[in-house]
Amino acid sequence: LAAQRVAVRPEEIRRHNLSQLLRSIHQHGELTRADLTAAMGLNRSTIGALVSDLVALGLVTEYVPSGRDRAGRPSHVVAPRPDGPYVLAVEVAVERIVTAAVGLGGTVHDRRVTAIDNADRLPQAVAGQIVSDAAWLADRLPGSQGAVGVGVSIPGTVRRRDGFVEHAPNLNWRAVPFAALLAKRMPRHLDVQVGNDADLGAVAEHQRGAAIGYDNVVYLNGSVGVGGGIIAEGAQLHGAGGYAGEIGHMTVNPDGPPCHCGSTGCIETYIGEHALLRAAGVTDQHGPKVVAAVFAEAAAGDRRAVDAVHTVATWLGRCLANVVNCFNPQAIVVGGSLAEVVRLDRVSVEAELDRRAMAAARAGVQVLLPGLDEDSALIGAAELAFGNLLASPDEMVTSLAAT
Amino acid sequence: LAAQRVAVRPEEIRRHNLSQLLRSIHQHGELTRADLTAAMGLNRSTIGALVSDLVALGLVTEYVPSGRDRAGRPSHVVAPRPDGPYVLAVEVAVERIVTAAVGLGGTVHDRRVTAIDNADRLPQAVAGQIVSDAAWLADRLPGSQGAVGVGVSIPGTVRRRDGFVEHAPNLNWRAVPFAALLAKRMPRHLDVQVGNDADLGAVAEHQRGAAIGYDNVVYLNGSVGVGGGIIAEGAQLHGAGGYAGEIGHMTVNPDGPPCHCGSTGCIETYIGEHALLRAAGVTDQHGPKVVAAVFAEAAAGDRRAVDAVHTVATWLGRCLANVVNCFNPQAIVVGGSLAEVVRLDRVSVEAELDRRAMAAARAGVQVLLPGLDEDSALIGAAELAFGNLLASPDEMVTSLAAT
Numbered sequence: 001l002a003a004q005r006v007a008v009r010p011e012e013i014r015r016h017n018l019s020q021l022l023r024s025i026h027q028h029g030e031l032t033r034a035d036l037t038a039a040m041g042l043n044r045s046t047i048g049a050l051v052s053d054l055v056a057l058g059l060v061t062e063y064v065p066s067g068r069d070r071a072g073r074p075s076h077v078v079a080p081r082p083d084g085p086y087v088l089a090v091e092v093a094v095e096r097i098v099t100a101a102v103g104l105g106g107t108v109h110d111r112r113v114t115a116i117d118n119a120d121r122l123p124q125a126v127a128g129q130i131v132s133d134a135a136w137l138a139d140r141l142p143g144s145q146g147a148v149g150v151g152v153s154i155p156g157t158v159r160r161r162d163g164f165v166e167h168a169p170n171l172n173w174r175a176v177p178f179a180a181l182l183a184k185r186m187p188r189h190l191d192v193q194v195g196n197d198a199d200l201g202a203v204a205e206h207q208r209g210a211a212i213g214y215d216n217v218v219y220l221n222g223s224v225g226v227g228g229g230i231i232a233e234g235a236q237l238h239g240a241g242g243y244a245g246e247i248g249h250m251t252v253n254p255d256g257p258p259c260h261c262g263s264t265g266c267i268e269t270y271i272g273e274h275a276l277l278r279a280a281g282v283t284d285q286h287g288p289k290v291v292a293a294v295f296a297e298a299a300a301g302d303r304r305a306v307d308a309v310h311t312v313a314t315w316l317g318r319c320l321a322n323v324v325n326c327f328n329p330q331a332i333v334v335g336g337s338l339a340e341v342v343r344l345d346r347v348s349v350e351a352e353l354d355r356r357a358m359a360a361a362r363a364g365v366q367v368l369l370p371g372l373d374e375d376s377a378l379i380g381a382a383e384l385a386f387g388n389l390l391a392s393p394d395e396m397v398t399s400l401a402a403t
Numbered sequence: 404l405a406a407q408r409v410a411v412r413p414e415e416i417r418r419h420n421l422s423q424l425l426r427s428i429h430q431h432g433e434l435t436r437a438d439l440t441a442a443m444g445l446n447r448s449t450i451g452a453l454v455s456d457l458v459a460l461g462l463v464t465e466y467v468p469s470g471r472d473r474a475g476r477p478s479h480v481v482a483p484r485p486d487g488p489y490v491l492a493v494e495v496a497v498e499r500i501v502t503a504a505v506g507l508g509g510t511v512h513d514r515r516v517t518a519i520d521n522a523d524r525l526p527q528a529v530a531g532q533i534v535s536d537a538a539w540l541a542d543r544l545p546g547s548q549g550a551v552g553v554g555v556s557i558p559g560t561v562r563r564r565d566g567f568v569e570h571a572p573n574l575n576w577r578a579v580p581f582a583a584l585l586a587k588r589m590p591r592h593l594d595v596q597v598g599n600d601a602d603l604g605a606v607a608e609h610q611r612g613a614a615i616g617y618d619n620v621v622y623l624n625g626s627v628g629v630g631g632g633i634i635a636e637g638a639q640l641h642g643a644g645g646y647a648g649e650i651g652h653m654t655v656n657p658d659g660p661p662c663h664c665g666s667t668g669c670i671e672t673y674i675g676e677h678a679l680l681r682a683a684g685v686t687d688q689h690g691p692k693v694v695a696a697v698f699a700e701a702a703a704g705d706r707r708a709v710d711a712v713h714t715v716a717t718w719l720g721r722c723l724a725n726v727v728n729c730f731n732p733q734a735i736v737v738g739g740s741l742a743e744v745v746r747l748d749r750v751s752v753e754a755e756l757d758r759r760a761m762a763a764a765r766a767g768v769q770v771l772l773p774g775l776d777e778d779s780a781l782i783g784a785a786e787l788a789f790g791n792l793l794a795s796p797d798e799m800v801t802s803l804a805a806t
Contacts, residue, residue, distance in 0.1 A: 157763050166763040216643040228729075232642070237635050239731025240619040243764040244635075246728040251721050251759055253656050263724070263759040318654050321666070325649040326631075326729050328642020356654055356666040360560050360569040361646040 014050075015392060017042065021050050022104075022393050025060055026386065027207065029105040030079035032065075051078055057397045058145055059084050059104065080104035085148040085400070086141070087385035088134050088190075091197070091378040092126055092154050094170045094224050095288060099133035101141055102382035104389075106208050108375075110140050121171050127182045134186065148400060150192040151385030153200045153377040154178065155225055160242025163194030169260045170224050193384045197221055198245060200380025201370075202229025203236055205333045208379060209371030214330040218323050219376065220247060222316075222338035223291075226268040229380075230327060248272070250322055252315070267322075270315035273337055279308035288337075295340045312338075313345035317352025324357040324365050335370040342369060417453075418795065420445065424453050425507075425796050428463060429789065430610065432508040433482035435468075454481055460800045461548055462487050462507060462792075483507035488551040488803070489544070490788035491537050491593075494600070494781040495529055495557050497573045497627050498691060502536035504544055505785035507792075509611050511778075513543050524574050530585045537589065551803060553595040554788030556603045556780040557581065558628055563645025566597030572663045573627050596787045600624055601648060603783025604773075605632025606639055608736045611782060612774030617733040621726050622779065623650060625719075625741030626694075629671040632783075633730060651675070653725055655718070670725075673718035676740055682711035691740075698743045715741075716748035720755025727760040727768050738773040745772060 020040060025031055031039075037047045054060040061081045065074050080103055091098040097120075100111035112133045119125065134147065156168025163179025183192040202219035211217040217231040226248030230237035237244050248268035249261050256265025269275060273291050277283070280294045281304055297305035320332055334342050342349055346367070353362055370376050389396045423443060428434055434442075440450045457463040464484045468477055483506055494501040500523075503514035515536045522528065537550065559571025566582025586595040605622035614620040620634040629651030633640035640647050651671040652664050659668025672678060676694050680686070683697045684707055700708035723735055737745050745752055749770070756765060773779050792799045 157761055159763065167761070214643075216647075232635060232640050232647075233638075235636075237640070237730075239635070239764065240617075240733045240767050241731060241763060243761060244619075244729065244731040246731075246761050246764070249728045249759075249761055250653070250725045252654060253658075254721055255656075261761060318657055322653045322725075325652045326647065327640075328644055328647040328649075330643045356652075358560055358570075358646060358649050358652055358664060360562065360644060361642065361649065364643050 015394070017046070018050055018053055018393055019391055021047070022054060022059060023390050025054075025078055025080060026104050026106070026390060029107075030077050032075035032077050034075035036078065051076075054078075054393065057393055059393060059397070080107070082107075083141075083143045083145065085145045085389065085397075087382050087389075088130075088137070088147050088150045089378050089382035089385060090130050090133075090150065090152040091381060092152060092171070093197075093377075094121075094155065097126060097129050097133070098378055099130055099137065100378055100382070101137045101144075101147070102379070102385075104386070106379060106382065108379075109144075110137055112136055121173075123173060123176045123178055123181060126171075127178070127185050130182060131185050146188075146400070147190055148389050148396060149385035149387075150182065150186060150190050151200075151381035151383070152178065152182065152192065152194045153197045153381040154194055155197045155227065157243050157246065158194050158196045160195075160238055163192065165194065166243075191385075191388060193387070195381065195384050196227060196229070196242075196245075197377040197380075198227030199229040199236065199238075199242075200384060201335055201376035202231050202245075202333075202380070203383050204372055204376045204378075204380035205335075205370055206231045207383060209376060210333050210368040211331045211371075216327065216329040217331050217333065218245075218247075218327055218329045219333045219335060220319070220323070220338065221335045221377070222248070222268075222271055222273075223288075223336040224273050224286075226272050226319075226338070228323070231329075232327070247319065247323060250319070252318060252322070267315065267319045271312050271319060271338060271341075275315075276308055276312050276337075276341075279311045280305050281308075291337050295337075295344065298344055309341055309344050310348055313341050313348035314352055316341055317349040318356060320349065320367065321353050321356035321362075324353065324361045328361045329365055331366050331368050333368045333370055333376075335376050339369050342367060418797070420449070421453055421456055421796055422794055424450070425457060425462060426793050428457075428481055428483060429507050429509070429793060432510075433480050435478035435480050437478035439481065454479075457481075457796065460796055462796060462800070483510070485510075486544075486546045486548065488548045488792065488800075490785050490792075491533075491540070491550050491553045492781050492785035492788060493533050493536075493553065493555040494784060495555060495574065496600075496780075497524075497558065500529060500532050500536070501781055502533055502540065503781055503785070504540045504547075504550070505782070505788075507789070509782060509785065511782075512547075513540055515539055524576075526576060526579045526581055526584060529574075530581070530588050533585060534588050534590075549591075549803070550593055551792050551799060552788035552790075553585065553589060553593050554603075554784035554786070555581065555585065555595065555597045556600045556784040557597055558600045558630065560646050560649065561597050561599045563598075563641055566595065568597065569646075594788075594791060596790070598784065598787050599630060599632070599645075599648075600780040600783075601630030601650075602632040602639065602641075602645075603787060604738055604779035605634050605648075605736075605783070606786050607775055607779045607781075607783035608738075608773055609634045610786060612779060613736050613771040614734045615774075619730065619732040620734050620736065621648075621650075621730055621732045622736045622738060623722070623726070623741065624738045624780070625651070625671075625674055625676075626691075626739040627676050627689075629675050629722075629741070631726070634732075635730070650722065650726060653722070655721060655725070670718065670722045674715050674722060674741060674744075678718075679711055679715050679740075679744075682714045683708050684711075694740050698740075698747065701747050712744055712747050713751055716744050716751035717755055719744055720752040721759060723752065723770065724756050724759035724765075727756065727764045731764045732768055734769050734771050736771045736773055736779075738779050742772050745770060
């Protein structure tokens, strides 16, 4: 039996509304009181009181827009306070760590990018870098109210419950309790949340990127590894443990090449960057610059590079057809270096979709490029970190003031 | 901005609670007032009033259990009225049409099974058969309050919005507005809902079958065709148009055999019944009896049949590994003739899962046989048909009384 609540206390209603109001402002960047009144179905005085609460908490500010030529009293604009609290959003990728201070409304106040190599990829070294970046960012934002949470994107399988990284093959991590490990080293007992890069990218592209307004979205992130994040009916699809969306490890040919995951013929072995380089005849180098060079050659018409991109695009289309058949999304956002494959050879991608996806689902799907460019996972990590503040703004601010 | 409601009128609370109470009784078959009080978090007098309302609507009955040896006053048991309203649940399969009268609590009061062949599979003929079965069932349930809705399971892609069948290859249907077509012929303007067989099977196995208590479930239904239904965090995953879960048409080898869907190397071409028969060397016959004969031979140790089952089991394991990687379910229920493949050669299925599914997700999944045997889709069709009554019991009963 599903338990249910019937009585709702006035204080709970206020908290719920405060949370909803802050979510609206966070999502839209800024809104007039009139917008908020219309959208939330509350009267003007209730909205006024809630906005005052958020102002008192130091989270938002109000201003009267100037230069309006419409008649009548202009509606006040409610916006995040530029010096309000921020979150630390971290993207741990194979070649770099990006740490950013992101404010309400999704504004990236500042960021630090550090290139990393093998030794720097050890979990303790990554945590140390993040702690150092956090201090660097705090120095750059002296007037700010400080950080309220940390969100970290990892290219691997992450247990949702506690941010335990099961396996991040391209970082060479196995069974790393990264959320706990980083939380111990962060000052002020900041809450640390860890998520899979593609899952976070899906949230960000749905919330602020190319897939705004679609309820069913798949974000496919492909560079060295290939991962997926799913938005189903407006919410993230986690699966039982948080491992849903491992699209890169769908078997598309049981007799195909070995994959680092232990299987063979995973789609990652056909569309990951190593496959592209192999097809282009590059066997002795790897990394973003080498991949970019292949794309540049393909754009310039070099036969071997064009063929390599075509091969990857064809397999990508097969991958997307499987995605369409499984999830029936309205939009698939293709990010990472696979975005460049779509740019260079969309025709081959779409042809395989036409051929292999069920007609009704195929007719309803668009293949999109990311709206947030390289920042999908980073912005998604910020959204993850903002979760607590958005859920209970007053409790969060009170508990921060106490530390 | 997501709209939200704040004020809740007392009448809305009563309606909501009436609906929740009826859902509980429907799901569990019968419950004591004490169970209901505990589970719904309402006081005894409120539960008493709500139960009285459902009694007055003719939906439930109360009785005092006899033979209790516990001390104290026994709690009244609330149960669906055996002569209460029922729904017509219909399973249209390739070889047969099953129409059943199903009461609240999921009780199948009576059913009629009709074998069908090519001509009988025309949409008008199928609708005619259902109308005739409905009348036959009504005659057999003379004291009942009659049918309150119709749910139909179709082995094909169904547009969720209006029950339009896009493509049911094994019925040879394309673009058939079956819900509208059947509704026109049903007496008393009964509401007709149409769903995909595997989607409905998933709902039924989750609600009343092998997957009770799991929040993330995949039901894979395989006979001539192969389809899937997904339960994610307790709710059905529909996708944008209702086409999610077309697992049978995942490409698992682009160079594989042609599939009726227009693609090649769909998993259906490796695990559908035609593949089993081909592997067993049966090329001139088909149908359930021929398939059953191959299974009987395999069970008896016939080399060729054993090998055929092994081949299908291996491909089935690959299919399930893809399912685990995409959806991270706790349970996969394998139904249709594929259930027999699991019974005969589970080792091969699980071996491919071990090899190809991501470790963390693999560790958390069980492969189960259906709890409802052949009736998963039929019971799911009943659940679909009960939707309106469960959502607003009083409105529904009132509108029926008016017709």
